[in-house]
Amino acid sequence: MSEKTGRRRGRGALAVLVVVVLAVVLAVTTDLALHRPPRPPVGPAGIAPPPGLDLPQARPAPAVVEAAPTAPVAPEAVRRALAGPLADPDLGRHVVASVAGLDGGPRWELGGTGPGRVAVPASTTKVVTAAAALLALDPEDTFTTRVVADGPGRVVLVGGGDPFLAAAPPADGEEAYPPVADVVDLARQSARALRADGVRSVRVGYDDTLFSGPAVSPRWPATYLPDVVTPIHALWVDQGVDGDGLRVADPPRSAADAYAAALRAEGIRVRGGPTPVTAPAASPDLASVESAPLAAVVEQVLRVSDNEGAEVLLRHVGLATGRPGSFDGGRAGVQEELAAAGVDLAAPSVLWDGSGLSRENRLDPGLLVDVLQLTASEDRPELRAVVTGLPVAGFDGSLADRFDTGDPRAPGRVRAKTGTLSNVFGLAGLAVGADGRPVAFALLADRIRLPRTSLALQAMDQAAAALAGCRCTR
Incomplete structure (x- = not known):
């Protein structure tokens, strides 16, 4: 010592x-x-015991x-x-x-x-x-997930490193903490923007290039995959875990699939499956969602x-x-x-x-x-x-x-x-x-x-x- x-x-x-x-x-x-709700401002001594129940004198907690x-x-x-x-x-x-x-x-x-x-x-x-x-x-910084237009008839889902991006909003009556962004919201915003431009059919790309290097640390035991940790990406939903609680093989693709499905539900035709791309820097935004603040x-x-x-x-x-x-x-x-x-x-x-x-x-x-x-x-x-x-x-x-x-x-x-x-x-x-x-x-x-x-x-x-x-x- x-x-x-x-x-x-x-x-x-x-x-x-x-x-x-x-x-x-x-x-x-x-x-x-x-x-239970917060206690009213009264101590235990102020509440009478049930009839017939004798309680010993309560000792105060040490100060x-x-x-x-x-x-x-x-x-x-x-x-x-x-x-x-x-x-x-x-x-x-x-x-x-x-x-x-x-x-x-x-x-x-x-x-x-x-x-x-x-x-x-x-x-x-x-x-x-x-x-x-x-x-x-x-502490107030947030991480933005975007959808951009990439030429005629293609949109790109761009990962911004939101660790809690979700595949769907919380169910009715539920509330997530910290608040989470989701790809259903992105799809709704995208569909409104596309319809305003007269677009009814698109191809979907996804951009996971914000982070670089290996997604899995070479200093981790191989046994950590797939049960302990998800490979780390700038784009995923539900941290790469599916509805059955299993980690998916390709988290960015899974996020793009969830976005494409939500876009179809909004009445936009999606041609083919999502493909990995790098969105041009000047691509205009169609939609975006923000993560919870960094402090949260x-x-x-x-x-x-x-x-x-x-x-x-x-x-x-x-x-x-x-x-x-x-x-x-x-x-x-x-x-x-x-x-x-x-x-x-x-x-x-x-x-x-x-x-x-x-x-x-x-x-x-x-x-x-x-x-x-x-x-x-x-x-x-x-x-x-x-x-x-x-x-x-x-x-x-x-x-x-x-x-x-x-x-x-x-x-x-x-x-x-x-x-x-x-x-x-x-x-x-x-x-x-x-x-x-x-x-x-x-x-x-x-x-x-x-x-x-x-x-x-x-x-x-x-x-x-x-x-x-x-x-x-x-």
């Missing part, structure tokens, strides 16, 4: 805001989880003791809180960790130095990708650990930094954006993708803490979607069914991105301790024995939960 001071001193943090956000989420998501606003994290207090959970043999022989206040200051770390300090991050990688996307782009995309990618969405974001980082929309272009863009923000993604840390699917990725947990501190900084409000997108322990996203062991104060007071591969578990996020002070943390274990998987998961949750019960400023 070692202690060292934070990497960036003097950075302001919205500590109070994070505490309030966690408290509000706890109050609201508890009701949502129970499928959170507020630390001084500038109280630093005490590494020795963190060590005491985490010593037991992180020493659990079920976590295996390689566990690394980092914990610090949101505004820098002293930092507690576990795992030595150099190459032994890095571990396979799994999906905690998405925190880095999401932050880089918000650094490279604007980031929140969803983090909340449900969306692998395909994260890889699309990686490519947009590449494009936004003047590089190809590819694995390599995105990786270089992420490194550039983080460096400009004061976070050094350098050896022995290395990322080969945006989702964390690669088992060749390596991250120092201190780098994850650096990124989390950055996203919580009052100087970087454009990064807030990373904080608000982190799943809430015991309530939503990839943490909805976890944290049923460990400190009972953890649900609602821990927000964290999960990381899960075979033999690997990780958590990276924020926790509000018993003294009311939030901390950023990253916990990674990458040599877990498969027979111990479920026990290791509990141990990892118990470690993060311990931070919710820690008076770590003492």
Whole structure:
């Protein structure tokens, strides 16, 4: 174990805001989880029990003791809180960790130095990708899918890298979040424009050229296809998954087929099948739809650990930094954006993708803490979607069914991105301790024995939960 001071001193943090956000989420998501409207402003003591039922005197929950606003994290207090959970043999022989206040200051770390300090991050990688996307782009930016006219009698569906483009709008009575664009809307707009020009029959082309390079990372095991991840494209519908839940062989062609079918339903004759083309740059638009804003995309990618969405974001980082929309272009863009923000993604840390699917990725947990501190900084409000997108322990996203062991104060007071591969578990996020002070943390274990998987998961949750019960400023 070692202690060292934070990497960036003097950075302001919205500590109070994070505490309030966690408290509000706890109050609201508890009701949502129970499928009932928000509670009226009355406590349990104000409601009489049913006749004949005697209840014992209720004990009030322990109050959170507020630390001084500038109280630093005490590494020795963190060590005491985490010593037991992180020493659990079920976590295996390689566990690394980092914990610090949101505004820098002293930092507690576990795992030595150099190459032994890095571990396979799994999906905690998405925190880095999401932050880089918000650094490279604007939180309100959207991704446009277009239909253009390409000469007499041909239209081209042009992919714009919308990770959530759908084959159809939500069914009646349903509402998607974040809001999604769909090709049925595109077909309706296209049909109106075509009829206005006196066109009743067209051929359909599709343009998937926005992204480049391999659609599948050479750093991914071949076994990931077709069951784990869809090859990454700038044009697809439903992330390349068909109505039976199976991944399609050619996502761009499948999207074009869905558009052509919707165009026929609008009364436009479609001659032949869709063909891949590159739309001329000067082609006039017939129709367009916009994705949800980037901030909402980031929140969803983090909340449900969306692998395909994260890889699309990686490519947009590449494009936004003047590089190809590819694995390599995105990786270089992420490194550039983080460096400009004061976070050094350098050896022995290395990322080969945006989702964390690669088992060749390596991250120092201190780098994850650096990124989390950055996203919580009052100087970087454009990064807030990373904080608000982190799943809430015991309530939503990839943490909805976890944290049923460990400190009972953890649900609602821990927000964290999960990381899960075979033999690997990780958590990276924020926790509000018993003294009311939030901390950023990253916990990674990458040599877990498969027979111990479920026990290791509990141990990892118990470690993060311990931070919710820690008076770590003492």
